Amino acid sequence: MLILGIDPGTAxxxxxxxxxxxxxxxxxxxxxxxxxxxxPMTERLLMLYNDIAACIKNHQPNFVAVEELFFNRNTTTAISVGQARGVILLAAAQAGIPVSEYTPLQVKQSVTGYGRADKQQIQQMVKALLGLPEIPKPDDTADALAIAICHAHSVNLLNRMGGSL
Incomplete structure (x- = not known):
């Protein structure tokens, strides 16, 4: 099973x-x-959509996992991240790939076993769980891998409970 994890952002x-x-x-x-x-934002979103669509076409993942929007005090950032998430959801829907969404807390708990883990703890666990030679850079890449790992763990749990995604 192939899982594409994506950490949304516009830059x-x-x-x-x-x-x-x-x-x-x-x-x-x-x-x-x-x-x-x-x-301009419209051009950024189009660039991101094209990148996502090409990745999906090249790899044909079975699932797309994306981080849920965590609303913070900076509403401008939250809106742009929301727009980026929309592009991800659109690309996946057009390809007929199911999407699962996870909160930052769920990702942290799934990858480290601790919901208040810091970035460095998450990065170290991503490296260890995937057997990577070094921590993926930038942080957004390690976060995307953590989201994919969270989905893989969720699938395991659902399978044990007799459910499906």
Whole structure:
């Protein structure tokens, strides 16, 4: 099973594609998509959509996992992240791929076992769980891989309970 995890953003959008083989998790592809500063939002969203759609077409994941919008005090940032999430959801829907959404707390608990884990703890666990030689950079990439890992763990749990996604 291939899972594409995406950490939404308009300047930098992290992505991480993992394969779940039994109980093993393997990193297939990961990185980030960047849009140039001072580019109009409509153009940024189109660039991101094209990158996501190409990734989906090239890898044909079974699932897309995305972080839920965590509303903070900066409403401008929240709105732009919401727009980026919309592009992700659209690309996945057009490809007929189911999308699962996870809160930052769910991702932290799933990857580290602790809901208040800091970035460094999450990054170290991503490295360990996927057997990577180093922590993926930038942070958005490690976050995207963590989101994909969270989904893989959720699938395990649902399978044990007899459910499905």
């Amino acid at each position: 930098i959008m992290g992505y991480g594609l993992i394969e779940k083989k039994g109980s093993r998790l393997l990193a297939v592809d990961y990185g980030c998509w960047r849009t140039p500063a001072h580019t």
